[in-house]
Amino acid sequence: MATYVGKRLLLLIPTLLGVSVVAFLLIHLIPGDLVTILLGITAGQNDQTRQALIHALHLDRPLAVQYLLWLGDVLRGDLGHSLVSGFSVRDELARSYPVTLQLALMAMTIALAVGIPLGIVAATRAGRTLDASTRVFSLLFISAPAFFIGTVVIIAGARYAPWLPTLGHVPFSESPGRSVLHMLPAAASLGLAISAIIARFTRGSMLDVLGQDFVRTARAKGVADAVVVYKHTLRNALIPVVAMAGTQFVYLIGGAVIIEEVFALPGMGRLVVNAIYQRDYTMIQGAVLLLTSAAVLVNLAVDLLYHVIDRRILYA
Amino acid sequence: MTDGTEHPSDSPTRRAFLEAGALALLGLAAPPLAPPAAAQGGKRGGTLVVAADVSPPGLDPQKSAAAHSWMIAEHVYSNLLRRDAKMSIVGDLAESWQVVNDTTYVFKLRRGVVWHHGRDFMAEDVKYSFERMLDEKTASPWRSNWQIIDRIEAPDRSTVRFVIKRPFAPLLSYLATPHYSAIVPRDVVEKHGDLQKEASGTGPFMLERFVPDNTAVLKRNPKYYEAGLPYLDGLEYRIIPDEAARLAALRAGSVHYLWSVDPLIDRQLQGAAGVTLREPDGYCAQHGMAFNQTKPPFTDARVRRAVSVGINRKEIIASVLRGHGAVSTKIPPCDAPFGYSGDEKGLPYYVHDSAQAKRLLGEAGLGGGLDTTLEVSPRFPQTVRTAEVMKEQLAAAGIRVTLKQVEWGAQLKNFVRTEYEGMSMIPLVWQPDPDAHVYDIFHSGSKINLGKFKDAKVDQLLEQGRTTLDRDKRVAIYRELQRHMADEAYLIFPYASGATEALRDTVKGYVSIPGAQPGSRSREFFKQTWLER
Numbered sequence: 003m004a005t006y007v008g009k010r011l012l013l014l015i016p017t018l019l020g021v022s023v024v025a026f027l028l029i030h031l032i033p034g035d036l037v038t039i040l041l042g043i044t045a046g047q048n049d050q051t052r053q054a055l056i057h058a059l060h061l062d063r064p065l066a067v068q069y070l071l072w073l074g075d076v077l078r079g080d081l082g083h084s085l086v087s088g089f090s091v092r093d094e095l096a097r098s099y100p101v102t103l104q105l106a107l108m109a110m111t112i113a114l115a116v117g118i119p120l121g122i123v124a125a126t127r128a129g130r131t132l133d134a135s136t137r138v139f140s141l142l143f144i145s146a147p148a149f150f151i152g153t154v155v156i157i158a159g160a161r162y163a164p165w166l167p168t169l170g171h172v173p174f175s176e177s178p179g180r181s182v183l184h185m186l187p188a189a190a191s192l193g194l195a196i197s198a199i200i201a202r203f204t205r206g207s208m209l210d211v212l213g214q215d216f217v218r219t220a221r222a223k224g225v226a227d228a229v230v231v232y233k234h235t236l237r238n239a240l241i242p243v244v245a246m247a248g249t250q251f252v253y254l255i256g257g258a259v260i261i262e263e264v265f266a267l268p269g270m271g272r273l274v275v276n277a278i279y280q281r282d283y284t285m286i287q288g289a290v291l292l293l294t295s296a297a298v299l300v301n302l303a304v305d306l307l308y309h310v311i312d313r314r315i316l317y318a
Numbered sequence: 319m320t321d322g323t324e325h326p327s328d329s330p331t332r333r334a335f336l337e338a339g340a341l342a343l344l345g346l347a348a349p350p351l352a353p354p355a356a357a358q359g360g361k362r363g364g365t366l367v368v369a370a371d372v373s374p375p376g377l378d379p380q381k382s383a384a385a386h387s388w389m390i391a392e393h394v395y396s397n398l399l400r401r402d403a404k405m406s407i408v409g410d411l412a413e414s415w416q417v418v419n420d421t422t423y424v425f426k427l428r429r430g431v432v433w434h435h436g437r438d439f440m441a442e443d444v445k446y447s448f449e450r451m452l453d454e455k456t457a458s459p460w461r462s463n464w465q466i467i468d469r470i471e472a473p474d475r476s477t478v479r480f481v482i483k484r485p486f487a488p489l490l491s492y493l494a495t496p497h498y499s500a501i502v503p504r505d506v507v508e509k510h511g512d513l514q515k516e517a518s519g520t521g522p523f524m525l526e527r528f529v530p531d532n533t534a535v536l537k538r539n540p541k542y543y544e545a546g547l548p549y550l551d552g553l554e555y556r557i558i559p560d561e562a563a564r565l566a567a568l569r570a571g572s573v574h575y576l577w578s579v580d581p582l583i584d585r586q587l588q589g590a591a592g593v594t595l596r597e598p599d600g601y602c603a604q605h606g607m608a609f610n611q612t613k614p615p616f617t618d619a620r621v622r623r624a625v626s627v628g629i630n631r632k633e634i635i636a637s638v639l640r641g642h643g644a645v646s647t648k649i650p651p652c653d654a655p656f657g658y659s660g661d662e663k664g665l666p667y668y669v670h671d672s673a674q675a676k677r678l679l680g681e682a683g684l685g686g687g688l689d690t691t692l693e694v695s696p697r698f699p700q701t702v703r704t705a706e707v708m709k710e711q712l713a714a715a716g717i718r719v720t721l722k723q724v725e726w727g728a729q730l731k732n733f734v735r736t737e738y739e740g741m742s743m744i745p746l747v748w749q750p751d752p753d754a755h756v757y758d759i760f761h762s763g764s765k766i767n768l769g770k771f772k773d774a775k776v777d778q779l780l781e782q783g784r785t786t787l788d789r790d791k792r793v794a795i796y797r798e799l800q801r802h803m804a805d806e807a808y809l810i811f812p813y814a815s816g817a818t819e820a821l822r823d824t825v826k827g828y829v830s831i832p833g834a835q836p837g838s839r840s841r842e843f844f845k846q847t848w849l850e851r
Contacts, residue, residue, distance in 0.1 A: 032725075032727070032728070033725075033727070033728035033731065033732075034725065034726075034727025034728045034730070034731050035727070035730075035731040038730055038731055038734060040383070040459075041383055041457075041459045049765075050454065050461075051454070051457065051458075051459075051461050051462060054454040054455065054457050055457040058455070058457060084375075086375045086376075087375040087376035087382075087514055087530070088376060088381070088511075088512055088514050089376070089514065089515065089530065094530065097529070097530070098531070153560070153562050153563070156562065156563050156566045157562065157566050159566070159570070160566035160567065160569040160570035161566075161569065161570075164569070164570035164571055164572075168566070168570075169556075169558060169563055169566075169567055169572070170532065170533070170556060170558070171532055263559045263560050264560045264562075264563055265560075265563070266532075266556070266557060266558040266559060266560070266563060268373075268529065268530065268531030268532040268557075269531075272373075272531055272559070273531065276373070276531075279726070279727065280375070280727075281727060
């Protein structure tokens with residue numbers, strides 16, 4: 003187990019290096035001129051001003067040198083400064099990532115808290131009214147994009163409950179209560195969409211397991227219905243659900259750009275998209291590094307979770 | 319046309335603002351400053367919340383070319399001069415000024431002005447501010463504006479002397495333009511390296527907190543030099559990228575003020591209680607379409623003219639802008655008398671005529687019609703809609719246009735370097751002086767001549783406009799330039815438009831100058847604004 007985790011963590015290093023090289027090259031392949039974007043049309047073409055900026059940003063060095071300069075700084079713990087604003091990349095990431103993590107955790111909590119019970123109810127009452135209503139719920143939230151639901155929440159909130167905070171962000175460190183309250187509409191918009199998928203998945207997986215021999219045997223032995231469902235069936239049915247929820251969570255911690263835009267949350271999604279629009283190379287590099295590490299770590303955590311759910315799964 | 323940096327999400331009109339012939343003051347000693355506008359029923363207190371759409375990439379007025387930076391910074395910093403509600407140039411940090419000769423200007427500074435961090439303001443600060451912009455290391459986007467300066471002297475604590483290299487008509491306009499010439503403190507710059515996140519100025523509001531992508535909170539400067547102002551305790555720019563969310567926040571009352579370039583804004587806010595809309599008082603922000611004139615067919619004036627008469631400007635304004643716009647050249651109608659009055663009068667090839675367009679094409683040997691391309695960026699939906707209407711109109715004249723949607727960063731680069739196939743169109747912004755509107759993009763010697771056209775007459779008019787200090791003569795020069803540009807159809811300006819402002823009814827004392835840029839150039843107006851509670 004420990005060797006497995008150690009191996010996975012070591013594997014992180016080549017993964018990160020590879021991704022950062024690809025990200026660095028890709029952004030340089032995109033057409034567009036950072037200096038014109040930065041200085042504006044008139045000043046951007048003034049030779050002296052242009053050269054001064056290009057030199058200051060090391061953009062006159064070969065790509066490989068630029069990459070190595072960046073890598074050297076990273077190894078010394080310095081992610082550099084934004085080419086556009088001059089802000090410290092580390093500070094910007096430290097500011098945005100907690101927002102994204104909080105949103106991801108809240109959304110995932112809502113998704114699991116709503117999705118799994120709905121799936122169980124639908125499976126145990128397959129073909130009945132309750133099953134049909136959860137199917138309607140699922141289809142609605144799977145089909146309607148989260149940003150649509152979010153916009154409806156904001157507009158309806160403004161009209162019928164103007165005192166309700168729907169927009170903007172209060173840092174968790176400043177006031178945990180208000181922070182969670184402010185983020186609730188955004189987290190619910192995201193979470194409900196995922197809960198719909200989880201509910202469908204749980205239902206299908208439960209029905210599979212419920213049809214298996216050991217369940218029939220348990221029932222034949224006279225085991226109580228609740229024990230059959232929650233102890234014998236659920237545990238076995240959860241593994242594909244955890245795999246799927248894990249994938250969803252990896253997406254979430256990459257930053258939910260559109261939901262962040264709609265609800266004016268200062269998270270990673272907006273940070274990265276703006277950095278790409280502005281060709282802010284150092285910011286993109288820093289963000290890619292952070293997001294990749296987070297994705298690899300979450301994948302590892304999900305893999306380890308299988309073992310917690312089903313002790314038969316072992317790691318070599 | 320110093321734009322193109324961080325364009326706001328839908329159109330940069332908001333960064334345009336109006337300037338009318340403020341140069342009349344040139345050549346005369348300025349009258350002493352009128353006493354500060356005293357409280358006219360204004361009530362102290364409250365925080366006004368503005369919904370902004372884009373997070374500023376830093377707040378340093380000398381480093382950031384983005385409108386979203388200066389719309390916040392202009393409340394923090396002061397300039398030597400400013401514009402009043404009638405757009406005349408009046409003193410700000412300068413109490414009076416004198417034009418000693420064509421190239422020497424002397425400014426007498428206000429006494430008793432204090433920086434937000436407590437130090438006395440003095441002449442040395444003015445000298446430092448311009449030298450910082452001229453320093454290559456600052457990489458200021460405004461550096462080229464000030465290369466006209468030969469030297470700045472500060473003979474005593476309250477006198478500044480500007481000596482420029484040659485007569486330069488736009489000088490006072492530039493000095494009254496918040497983002498071009500904000501006065502900054504050396505000690506604060508040196509302490510923090512720059513003013514992107516920290517700020518100390520002499521303006522009506524002080525920066526309390528700036529969290530990118532979230533908020534910029536300003537509080538009242540109790541030592542502001544206009545006694546009694548500002549009325550507000552604070553001013554907050556809350557960054558809300560989504561337009562529907564901004565409008566919802568205004569409805570709910572958590573935001574007091576916003577602006578929109580969406581011509582359907584009145585419908586969007588229909589039935590919103592306690593909200594008032596203000597139509598733009600003038601149209602200042604133009605769209606510009608350039609032809610690649612490095613190769614045929616657009617090297618032929620007849621082909622360009624065919625495009626010019628082939629598009630129906632009035633119809634575009636009626637459909638795309640729902641009437642909220644005006645016919646324009648690069649110098650927009652809100653810059654009257656320099657600009658044309660907003661219709662086609664006096665401008666050749668401006669009145670729509672498909673038959674004439676076909677005839678012109680025929681004369682140019684393109685009787686069978688013409689196939690060409692038009693680049694636009696999906697970043698600006700209004701530009702795309704404009705292009706779609708133009709495509710239909712030009713088809714009727716035998717010009718078959720293929721629209722190419724290109725990512726903004728890439729399109730901007732192609733546009734300034736004339737690296738596109740046929741035509742390319744972007745939203746342009748208002749500039750603080752007619753010279754700034756046209757010189758760099760029309761001059762044959764300029765690297766950013768749009769379309770790479772060369773015309774000796776244009777160059778000559780540009781030089782005259784830049785060095786003629788007499789206002790009436792200057793108006794005649796720029797009007798002739800615009801007429802000549804329309805006649806040659808070097809560039810197409812389909813229209814000028816503006817942005818609508820929406821305010822909560824509790825906002826009192828807010829005045830916007832004719833055609834003013836909502837969200838920006840509003841320093842004068844927010845300091846006199848108060849909230850009725």
